[in-house]
Amino acid sequence: MSNAQKFYIDGAWVDPVVPATLPVIDPSTEEAFTEISLGSAADVDKAVAAARRAFATFSQTSRDERLALMRRLLAVYMRRYDEMAATISREMGAPRKMAHASQAAMGSLHLERMIATLETFVFEEMRGTTLIAREPIGVVGMITPWNWPMNQIMCKVAPALAAGCTMVLKPSEIAPTSGLLFAEMMEEAGVPKGVFNLVNGDGPGVGEAMSRHPGIDMMSFTGSTRAGILVAKAAADTIKRVHQELGGKSANILLPDVDLEAAVTRGVTACFGNSGQSCNAPTRMFVPADRHDEAAEIAGRAAATFRVGPADAETSNLGPVVSKQQFDKIQALIETGIREGATLVAGGPGLPEGTNRGYFVRPTVFAHVTPDMTIAREEIFGPVLSILSYDSEDQVIELANDTVYGLAAYIQAGDLARGRKVAAKMRAGTVYINYPAWDAGAPFGGYKQSGNGREYADFGLTEFLEIKGVVGYGAA
Incomplete structure (x- = not known):
């Protein structure tokens, strides 16, 4: 993968501000098969700045414009579907057949469902003379796990795109190559520069910087309850929305x-x-x-x-x-x-x-x-x-x-x-x-220490929206 040691920021593949690398281990062999770069707070700053610039225009795009982008992404994803399945299988150890039938399939299935959701979603309604508007929340920081990498990336990216949000994604550093491949797909689909940004790294180096960042309006995190607590604490000073899907013992x-x-x-x-x-x-x-x-x-x-x-x-x-x-x-x-x-x-x-x-x-x-x-x-x-x-x-x-x-x-x-x-x-x-x-x-989401908020379909889309009431909008 030619971009393994780069980040995708503001529509371009860029080197990290401070060089540092991490081997990616094939769990079937215990051997490294590639290396990624580890980001820092400086890389997060660059990505957030790009996302904030892009939000001014992307948040104003029409439903049809966002649908067109998501349909192009789906076409690219399906064309590179086999590559995605093989990538997931190697990085996190899912058997090839399972990676093809389930792991990679989660990405396309969630994207298809979000496209269908966006086609009919009601963003504005009148209640008496008051307009109820549902608007994109802003820049979203996304931290995703290694166990179902494309499921969780798409469960965040697809509703964010549908809502009109811009984003910074940190995939798991344990299984990061599927995230890099996904960034290539986003680029190929023609995502406007700054709308989608990817910074690889670990929790202390990148995850915490994202959670604390005043330029990020929402953190969407999937992972352990222990790590989710750290994200919530880091996010508290900036009163940002924190959406979490955490552990379970079902x-x-x-x-x-x-x-x-x-x-x-x-x-x-x-x-x-x-x-x-x-x-x-x-x-x-x-x-x-x-x-x-x-x-x-x-x-x-x-x-x-x-x-x-x-x-x-x-x-x-x-x-x-x-x-x-x-x-x-x-x-x-x-x-x-x-x-x-x-x-x-x-x-x-x-x-x-x-x-x-x-x-x-x-x-x-x-x-x-x-x-x-x-x-x-x-x-x-x-x-x-x-x-x-x-x-x-x-x-x-x-x-x-x-x-x-x-x-x-x-x-x-x-x-x-x-x-x-x-x-x-x-x-x-x-x-x-x-x-x-x-x-x-x-x-999809949990009670108690399994998190807060919901994913999938309109439930997931709603998490990325703010509600605005315009009183007197319909007055004579």
């Missing part, structure tokens, strides 16, 4: 009337998807106490069907986790689960058999997990499932909600009416009943 409640074999098997698959590196993964499976051991046996069989291996291997359906830091964290939590008395049903610590390099984690299932155990409370972010038991519907609702997080919840029910009843009592931003198909129009 419950998966299997009600007594389900087909246990199917419900447990699909629950394991949902938990292990993307090597367990999804903030909304159903990592706590609640099963009726009298069927706990049966569920554990089914989960063990399901875990055994996963083939762990390099992202580019045809046989792999579970790739590595993204980094040594992540690998070490997961290994420590697996050891903690054993030490605290959970029953190891499948997997466990150490590398899978036949591997001696790469950040590969054995697909792991714990049974007889109690709510006070560390693995039932902390976000592991790896292919590790905890099975807990319950005695009554009221008890499982209480246990499921007993977490600092509230991003997602899952309900499996033979009786849909009963499933809906339980869903209504979940303190989570999204509830999924009976493993439904993914919906790009459903609001």
Whole structure:
């Protein structure tokens, strides 16, 4: 990638103000495959200045002008779709097939949905003689994670474009090459200079400078709750809007009337998807106490069907986790689960058999997990499932909600009416009943320490808008 050590600022590829580089590691091999530049506050200043200049004109563009830009971007994205899938696979370890079918697809699907949203979105309405206007908030700072890189980039960039905002993006420094490729796509689509800017870097060097910057009107952050707290604190002095999608520890409640074999098997698959590196993964499976051991046996069989291996291997359906830091964290939590008395049903610590390099984690299932155990409370972010038991519907609702997080919840029910009843009592931003198909129009975001604000479709677009009331606008 020719622009790997450059930033995209004010419509041009530029060198960092202060030279500094960081290797990008292929998690399947533990070897560097490229280097990026690390930015500083000086680079953020340049990008914000460009975005502020561009906002004066881009904020005044028509709906049709913004739609034309977004449609050009979609065409470029689809033409380079295979390249994006391969880039994501290498930088964060998603198996090639999964990267093509899911990881890269999130970018195009969200962009398509935002185009459809913009076509009919109501920016102005009259209430009596008062005009209610929804206007772009301004310059948006965006910090995105490594686990679903294009999903989160597009969930921020697409609504910002639709709203008429300008932006500065900092992709994850762990998986930055997809962001650089996306910047090339934006350039090819003809985004006006200064509307989209990209500065690579780490949290202390770039993320904090963005969050504190008085020229940024809104911070949109996706990542860990720990990092989200730092963003919010840094942003507080300038009273900017802070939109966050953070961690999760999602419950998966299997009600007594389900087909246990199917419900447990699909629950394991949902938990292990993307090597367990999804903030909304159903990592706590609640099963009726009298069927706990049966569920554990089914989960063990399901875990055994996963083939762990390099992202580019045809046989792999579970790739590595993204980094040594992540690998070490997961290994420590697996050891903690054993030490605290959970029953190891499948997997466990150490590398899978036949591997001696790469950040590969054995697909792991714990049974007889109690709510006070560390693995039932902390976000592991790896292919590790905890099975807990319950005695009554009221008890499982209480246990499921007993977490600092509230991003997602899952309900499996033979009786849909009963499933809906339980869903209504979940303190989570999204509830999924009976493993439904993914919906790009459903609001995505969390309660409690899982964040604030929502993404996807019109819910996401609204986050990038300010509301203005013009009283007397319609007076005679």
